[in-house]
Amino acid sequence: MKVYIDGHDCHYEVESLVRMFFPGKRLQVLQGAPENPEEDAVYTRMACEGRRALLSVAVRLDGHSKTAEEAVDAARANLDAECERVFAVMLYRILAPLTGIHPGWGVLTGIRPVKFVHRYHAQGMEDSEIRRILSGQYLVTPQKIDLMLETARQEAKVLARSQPNSYSLYLSIPFCPTRCHYCSFVSHSIEKTHKLLPEYVELLIREIEDAAERIHSVGGLRLETIYFGGGTPTTLSAEQLRRVMDAVNRCFGSPCQGEYTVEAGRPDTITEEKLRVLRACGATRISINPQTMNDRVLEEIGRRHTVRQTVEAYELARRVGHDNINMDLIAGLPTDTPESFASSLDQVIGLGPENITLHTLSVKRAAALAEDAEQVHRAQSRAVHAMLDYASGRFAAEGYLPYYLYRQKNTVDNMENVGYCRRGHEGLYNVYIMDETHSIVALGAGGVTKLREPGGGLIQRVFNYKYPYEYISRFDEVLRRKKQIPAFYASHPFREGIQQNL
Ligand code: SF4
CATH class of the missing domain: 1.10.10 (Arc Repressor Mutant, subunit A)
Incomplete structure (x- = not known):
């Protein structure tokens, strides 16, 4: 589908809006007007007439043509945002009946x-x-x-709960045992990068020590939450996990007074020894992620574990004493049906985790599944509605409350990801990272530190190298960049009593 932009700067909004109605299809964004009036295209134009901005939209699709036009006062406040909204509304009203897609958002x-x-x-x-x-x-x-x-x-x-001097710590373990078909995350399968792990662990410990020094030099910062994410952190051996977690405790104070999450993730990496290490080293919350409780669907998405392994890992975690567990599910997985999804959800609820995070499948370009993107969207579009409807009813009936929500690009039917929890078991880090409430200091390959101005909206990012081999080979530069932490707080000191901006 061709999308024409004529006389305005609302490219991003127009493209994002049109993309919702043509899932999995390639969009071509062009400047100017279409030369061939017979071609399928979306044409958007802005012209100034005196004190008015005149916005017009023309859509041609499968032999049908529709147009709309609206004027916006050129002197109004937030003119750009209003033009984006008006274009989006006109496009929605034309494209929804033409495509039969009615995005709930x-x-x-x-x-x-x-x-x-x-x-x-x-x-x-x-x-x-x-x-x-x-x-x-x-x-x-x-x-x-x-x-x-x-x-x-x-x-x-x-x-x-967050204060002007609050911050959280993120540790990245971008390794997985194998790569799932739907995943676009920069994670490296152990098969290919096994040799890098020991050196990666050593350098991560050095980065923990260095970051702690920088943070302590600021003075008065308060650690709210720690999050080990991936990849799959339990790809590390029990001994490697213990060493990294010991370093965190030694450098940042033991045990962490706030929430301490380790995303164990793949059940096939979880052992009793690792679960005991996590518990002994202070983890207060872990994730065990089934994604589906259907072995056939697991095979279809290339996630090399079984439902049995998920249940065993969960029961083992409970026996070891983990009392705050999250489980991730995905709605819209290839070949999954509303009935089998309902059964997955029922089984997970039956296990009784404190948190359940429900994602909608996102078909990202870098994922293996992307080759069949259009087909996946078409096949799962209607099913996903039934899945999410069933889930929201079940969660409400079982006393799970939605406590954080975000959207990704290219999800089936533009649906959302929602974290549900039993009252009092909100995953704090999830809310802070999504809201950008306070600074997040991110360590390890792919980590992006976000320094947030206390009581203000300014955010400064400090990037680590994305891939483990770059992180290892350019580690001196990784440490050098961390000097920005004390420099940032020197320029933006926190004061008690400042309210965070919402
Ligand atoms: S376990 Fe998670 S991060 Fe690893 S490949 Fe699968 S989806 Fe990606």
């Missing part, structure tokens, strides 16, 4: 829709007014608005 294309609610609440708006705006101006369905408002309520309690 309306014209919201951003990854953090709940931020809208926080912003409106901060302006003193009532929920009823927020509903009216989201539905009338952004075409969001009542069901999604309910989800946004409920998530915002839970999230707000977590956000209130």
Whole structure:
């Protein structure tokens, strides 16, 4: 599909909006007007007429043509944002009936829709007014608005715990035993990179020591949460895990007073010895991720473990004493059906984890599955609605509350990812990273440190090298860049009593 941009700068919004209606298809974004009036295309144009900006849209698809036009006061505040919204609404109203696709999120294309609610609440708006705006101006369905408002309520309690001097720590273990077909994450299968692991662990420990020194030199920063993510952190041996976690405890204070999550992830990497190390070294929350409880679907997505292994890992974790467990599921996996998804969810709920994170399949370009992207979207589009409807009913009935929510690109039917939990078991780090509430110091390959100005909105990023071999070969540069942490706080000191911006 060709998308023409004529006389305006709303490329990103127009492209994102059009993409929702042509999942898995290639879009070609061009400047100017179409030369051939018979070709399938989306044409967007802005022209100035006196004090008005005149926005027009023309769509031709499968022999059908539709147009729309709207004027915006050129002197109004936030003109750019309003033009983006108006283009998006006109496109939505034309493309929804033409394609038969009716995205529940309306014209919201951003990854953090709940931020809208926080912003409106901060302006003193009532929920009823927020509903009216989201539905009338952004075409969001009542069901999604309910989800946004409920998530915002839970999230707000977590956000209130963060102080101007708070920060969190992220440790990246970008290794996995094998690569799942749907994954685009920069993770390296052990088969190819096994040799790098010992050196990676040594350097990660050095980076932990170095970062702790820099953070302590600032003075007064408060560690809220620690998160070991991947890849699959339990790809490390029990001894390697113990060494890394000991280094964290030694350098950052033992045991961590806040939340300490280790994303064990793949059940086939979990052993009793590793679970005991995690417990002994202070992990307060772990993830064991089935994605589906259907062996046939697991095979289809190239995730080389079985349902039996998931259940055994979970039961083992409970026996070892882990009392806060998250389990991830994905809706819309190839060949999964609403019935088999419902059975997966029922089995997971039956195990009784404190957290369940429900993702919608995202078909990313770098994933093996991307070759069949269009087919996957077509096959799972309707099923995903039934899956998410079933899930929201079951979660409500079982007392699981939505506490964080984000959207990714290229998800089946533009659906969302939601973290649900039993009351009081919110995964704090998940909320902080998504909201960018406070600084996150990220260590290891692929880590992106985000330094947030205390009480302000400024964010400064410090990048580590993406791949383990670069991280290892350019480690001196990794350490050098960490000097930006004390420099940032020297320029942006925190003071007690500052309220974080929502
Ligand atoms: S376990 Fe997770 S990070 Fe690793 S390959 Fe599979 S989906 Fe990707």
